[in-house]
Amino acid sequence: xxxxxxxxYQPLPLRAQIxxxxxxxxxxIKDNGFAYFLLxxxxxxxxxxxxxxxTALLIxxxxxxxxxxxxxxxxxxxxxxxxxxxxxxxxxxFPVAVCYAFLWSPPDWSSQGLFLYLLVMAVLxxxxxxxxxxxxxxxxxxxxxxxxxxxxxxxxxLFFAWTGGTALAVIMFGFLLVPxxxxxxxxxNRDGYEIYGWLAAGLMFLSIMISTLGTQKYVxxxxxxxxxxxxxxxxxxxxxxxxxxxxNFFALILSSISGSVATGLTAALxxxxxxYFWQFxxxxxxxxxxxxxxSAVLGMLIAPRVARLLxxxxxxxxxxxxAFTIQPLPVLLRLLDVLPANGDPSLFxxxxxxxTLDLGLIIAxxxxxxxxxxxxxxxxxxxxxxxxxxxxFAAMTFVRKTNQGLGVFFAGLMLQWVDFPEGSAPSExxxxxxxxxxxxxxxxxxxxxxxxxxxxxxYRIDRERHQANLAQLQR
Numbered sequence: 146x147x148x149x150x151x152x153x154y155q156p157l158p159l160r161a162q163i164x165x166x167x168x169x170x171x172x173x174i175k176d177n178g179f180a181y182f183l184l185x186x187x188x189x190x191x192x193x194x195x196x197x198x199x200t201a202l203l204i205x206x207x208x209x210x211x212x213x214x215x216x217x218x219x220x221x222x223x224x225x226x227x228x229x230x231x232x233x234x235x236x237x238x239f240p241v242a243v244c245y246a247f248l249w250s251p252p253d254w255s256s257q258g259l260f261l262y263l264l265v266m267a268v269l270x271x272x273x274x275x276x277x278x279x280x281x282x283x284x285x286x287x288x289x290x291x292x293x294x295x296x297x298x299x300x301x302x303l304f305f306a307w308t309g310g311t312a313l314a315v316i317m318f319g320f321l322l323v324p325x326x327x328x329x330x331x332x333x334n335r336d337g338y339e340i341y342g343w344l345a346a347g348l349m350f351l352s353i354m355i356s357t358l359g360t361q362k363y364v365x366x367x368x369x370x371x372x373x374x375x376x377x378x379x380x381x382x383x384x385x386x387x388x389x390x391x392x393n394f395f396a397l398i399l400s401s402i403s404g405s406v407a408t409g410l411t412a413a414l415x416x417x418x419x420x421y422f423w424q425f426x427x428x429x430x431x432x433x434x435x436x437x438x439x440s441a442v443l444g445m446l447i448a449p450r451v452a453r454l455l456x457x458x459x460x461x462x463x464x465x466x467x468a469f470t471i472q473p474l475p476v477l478l479r480l481l482d483v484l485p486a487n488g489d490p491s492l493f494x495x496x497x498x499x500x501t502l503d504l505g506l507i508i509a510x511x512x513x514x515x516x517x518x519x520x521x522x523x524x525x526x527x528x529x530x531x532x533x534x535x536x537x538f539a540a541m542t543f544v545r546k547t548n549q550g551l552g553v554f555f556a557g558l559m560l561q562w563v564d565f566p567e568g569s570a571p572s573e574x575x576x577x578x579x580x581x582x583x584x585x586x587x588x589x590x591x592x593x594x595x596x597x598x599x600x601x602x603x604y605r606i607d608r609e610r611h612q613a614n615l616a617q618l619q620r
Contacts, residue, residue, distance in 0.1 A: 157289045157298065161363040165288060166301035168234075168281045168356025170309030171349040175245060175274050177310025178345060179267075180412035182317070182338070183248075184553050188560075190335050191251055193259045195565075199557030201260055205267035206551065209543055212272050213279065217539025220280045221532070230280035230535075231357055238353040241273035242346040249342025277353050279542045283534035284360060286519040292611050296457065296516040297449040303512045307441040309352065311434060313345050318431040330570060331427045332420055391528065394521050394537065396603035401514065401544040403600065407593035408507075409552015411472070414559070414586065421571050422476070422579050423496065424487040436501045443501075444508025452513045456607050457520075460513050462598060468506035469594035475499055476583045515541070520606050523614040559585055 179202070188195040216233065223229050248266045251259060282302075289295055321337030328334050419425050419433060451460040475496050478484045485492045518541050519534075526532050563581040566574060606614075 156291070157294060157363070161288065161360065162298050162301045164356055164359030164363075165281075165284060165298060166305040166356075167352055167359070168277070169302045169306035170352035171241070172274060172278045173306035173309035173311075174313050174345045174349050174352075175241075175270065176306070177314055178245075178249075178341075180409055180552065181314065181415055182341075184413050184556060185332065185416055186249070186338050187251075187259070187263060188557075190333050190338065191259060193256060193263070195557035195560045197256065197260050197557075198263065199554035201264040202267055203551065203554040204264055205271050208268055209271050209275065213275050213539040213543035214536060215539075216275050217279050217283065217535035217537070217542075218533075219535070220283060221535040227361065230283055231361060233280040234277050234353065234357040237273050237277035238350050238357070241270060241277065241353075242350040244269045244273060245349060246342045246346035249345075250339045275539070275542055277357075279535060279539040281356065282515075282538040282542060285515070285538075286522040286532075286534050288360075288363060290523075290615060292520065292608050293449065293453050295519045296452045296513055299515040299519070300445045300448040300509075300512040303448075303508055303515070304441045304445040305352075307444070307508055308438050309348070311437040311441070313341065313348070314434040314437070315431065316344070317341055318427060318434055323427065332416065332430075391521065391525055393524060393604050393606050394540075396600050397514070397517060397521070398540060398544060400597045400600035400604075401541060403593045403596035404514075405544050406551045406555070407590055407597065410555050410559075410586075410589060410593070411552075413553045413556035414582075417560075417565075418476075418582075418586075421574050422479075422583060423492070424571050425493060429493050429497075433497050433500070436497060437504060440501050440504035441508055443505030444512060447505065447509035448512035451509065452516065457513050457517050458601060458604055458607065461510050461517070461601055464506050464510040464513070465594070465598045465601075468503055468510060469591070469598075471499060471503040471506070472594075473587045473590050476587055480580060480583050480587075517604065517606070520611050523611065523618060524606055527614050527617055555589070559589070 183202070184195065184198050187193045187198045220230050220233055223232060225232050227235070244266060248263075248270060251262055254262065285295060285298055285302075289298060317337065318331070321341055322331040322334050323337070324331045325334060325336075331337075416430070419430050425433065447464075448460075451464065454460070455463060475484065484495065518537055521537050522532060522534050525537070559582070563578050563585060565578055565582065
């Protein structure tokens with residue numbers, strides 16, 4: 146079907162939107178595990194230095210910079226009985242699940258051996274998740290051409306991504322990371338992490354297969370056809386370069402990089418902050434984690450409505466200013482000694498309410514940003530004559546994964562900077578160390594968020610421009 150089918154456009158069925166979104170559970174589980182648990186597990190449980198954990202993930206991220214656009218470009222030009230994207234999605238399901246399970250069951254090796262093990266597993270998992278996530282994400286502009294419906298479809302995808310990762314985190318804190326006779330601190334329970342790895346692997350496999358099978362017929366109907374091209378590897382990278390050197394995309398990618406690093410930094414330190422800075426109990430951390438589902442629902446409801454009301458660019462700016470003003474407030478107020486002391490019954494309701502609302506705004510903003518990427522496809526097609534969904538979404542998948550690479554890397558450096566003790570109980574960490582950690586985190590977050598919002602001012606595709614692109618492609 147060509148772009149001219151927009152004349153006979155019909156809304157995408159809700160069933161298709163949900164099935165497309167279900168696939169994000171796999172990435173959500175992997176993203177949640179890498180962002181929230183990996184640094185904590187390998188540094189405080191396994192005993193690998195924080196800086197080495199961050200370095201391993203940073204190296205894997207650099208290698209990802211090559212594999213991501215290659216997979217995206219490859220999927221753009223693949224032709225098969227299953228379509229352009231689905232062969233990659235089917236191929237990723239089993240190997241990524243197995244590798245993810247083994248990540249959380251490391252051997253009893255030396256620091257050098259553990260570093261290499263983590264590096265190899267991280268590279269494999271990041272590459273294999275790209276094999277699914279990039280083609281799956283690239284289905285969005287194929288499934289619908291409608292400016293507003295794209296935000297709704299992306300909101301479902303973000304909802305499942307966040308709830309998928311959160312569901313596993315809830316299970317972690319509710320049933321797996323619990324105190325035992327040999328380990329009184331639940332977050333240091335190594336057996337819990339190993340069980341989590343296998344449980345997560347099974348859910349990742351199921352979500353990938355359900356989404357891939359479920360979206361097959363919809364993509365055949367809505368997906369645009371394009372003759373495959375042949376050429377050299379240099380020619381392929383030349384096409385990728387031409388596609389990605391769009392000014393609107395550059396603004397979006399710069400914004401997303403800053404936002405992803407800030408998100409990754411915050412996520413990598415999240416459970417350390419909950420355990421040590423706020424000294425919340427295991428049940429409190431359990432409730433904190435479970436309320437992310439509420440944030441995901443808020444984000445899913447807010448994103449399409451605000452984008453329809455304000456337009457996508459203005460919606461992201463408004464949501465971003467609100468979210469990034471609220472986010473550092475609890476830590477700042479604690480440093481100023483305004484909030485109740487740790488252990489006070491009123492402290493947890495205050496902090497968790499602020500976090501739930503703030504995270505809902507961030508999820509809504511992420512959904513609108515994803516929809517903005519989809520609108521780049523027709524803009525690039527007008528310029529280059531090619532539909533390059535895979536290339537665009539490969540770049541964005543890579544950026545999203547920088548929140549584990551650069552984010553965890555900087556988090557590891559930050560922990561070393563403040564001389565955070567590894568494997569210590571919350572009562573054993575000096576108040577000065579905790580104060581320095583909070584005082585270092587706040588300006589780091591604010592600088593990164595400010596860069597993110599500044600870059601968005603250079604994005605120029607609005608509703609009218611998108612409709613003009615569709616009209617030109619029809620002609």
